[in-house]
Amino acid sequence: MLYNRGMKHYDYLIVGCGLFGATFANIALQQGKKVLIIDKRNHVAGNIYTEEREKIHVHVYGAHIFHTSFERVWKYVNQFATFNNFINNVIADYKGERYHLPFNMNTFHELWGVNTEEEAKAVIAKQIKEANIKEITNLEEQAISLVGTDVYQKLIKGYTEKQWGRDCKELPSFIIKRLPLRFTYDNNYFNDKYQGIPIGGYTKMVEKMIEGADVLLNTKYQDFIKDNPHVADKIIYTGPIDEYFDFKLGKLEYRTVEFEVLTFDKPDYQGNAVVNYTEREIPYTRIIEHKYFDKHDDQLKTIISKEYPSEYSEGKEPYYPVNNERNSTLVQGYQELAKNEKNVFFKGRLGEYKYYDMDDVILSALEFADEELKA
C-alpha cells in the first residue's frame, strides 16, 4: 500500500476505509481511476479491522462473521481472501440457564422439553393467544407474536433493552426479524447460503482490495478538505452524515459498544465463539472468544471481549443507527441537504444512517459503482 502525501489530483476522494469505501475504491481502481482514501483512524478496514495478538485474529470492533446469499457478493469477496468454514452457533446464558440460539428445536427442547415441531408450535401458539396482541406496533409485540412469551422474556427482552438502551415497546419491530426462527434442530445463527471468516483476518482482505489507492490515515475529513478543497473530482463520503453538515439540523443518535478485552493464560475461556448474556442485570450483552472464529489449535492463550452497549457521544465510535421517528425525520432533512452537495455521495452505514450487514454494504457499493462508473 502506498501512503502518499504529495497532493496530486484524484478522480475520487473516498472518506472512510470501511467496506463501502474499500469496495468502491477497488472497482474504481480496476477501471483506471485515481483514488485517494482518507480515514480518521490509524488503520484501514473500518469496523471489520482485525489485529493479530498472541497468534489470534482479534475482532477489535466486535464480532464480524461474513454471511451472504448474494452470489455476486460471495464471488466478489473471494477474490481477496480465502474464507474458512466458520458457522456461527451462539449460546445464550439466562441467569445461568443455557440455551441454543437462534430460536430452534434445541431451544424449545431446552425450554419446554418438547421434541417435535408440532409440540413446539402448540406451546408457542398458546402463549401468543394468551398475550392477546391485536396489532403489531413495536418490537415487544412483534417478538411475542413470533415466538411467544417465554422466549421473549428469557432470550429477547433483557438483551434487546441492553443493546438499544430503550424499552422493547419503543423499538421498531424489524430488528427482531433479523434472527431466524426455525422448527428444526439447526443452530446456525444465519440462514444465508455462504458463511465464513477470511483466513488471515479482515484487515489483509481490505488491504488487498485497496491496492493501488493512495491512503492517508489519522486524517479527519473536515480538516483535510479545508486544506485541499480541489483534491478530487468527486467525493464518496462514508462518515456520519450529520457530522458532514456540522450537525446543523441536530445530532443523530447512535448506539455504541465498548469492549473489555481480557487475555488469559489458558487455551480456553468459554468453549465457543459467542455467548450471549440475555438477562438485564448483567451489563454486557455478549462475550466473544476470538480464537474460535479461526483455526485455534496451537495458541496457548485466549483473548475475550465483553461487549458493553451504551449511548453514543462524541469521542466514541458510532455503531448502530437508532431507528425511531425522530432520527428518521432528521436523516431525511440531512438527505435533502445532501442533494445540494454537488459531486458528493453519502454512502454506507453512517453516510446513509442504515443498519447494514457486511454483504448488503458490499452489494450497495458494487451497484453504486455499476452506475457511477459506467462508460
Ligand code: UDP
Ligand atoms: N437479540 C435478542 N437476543 C439475543 C440476540 C439478539 O433479543 O440473544 C435481538 C436484539 O434485539 C438484537 C437483534 O436480535 O438487536 C439482532 O441481533 P444480531 O445478532 O443480528 O445483532 P448484531 O450482530 O447486528 O449486533
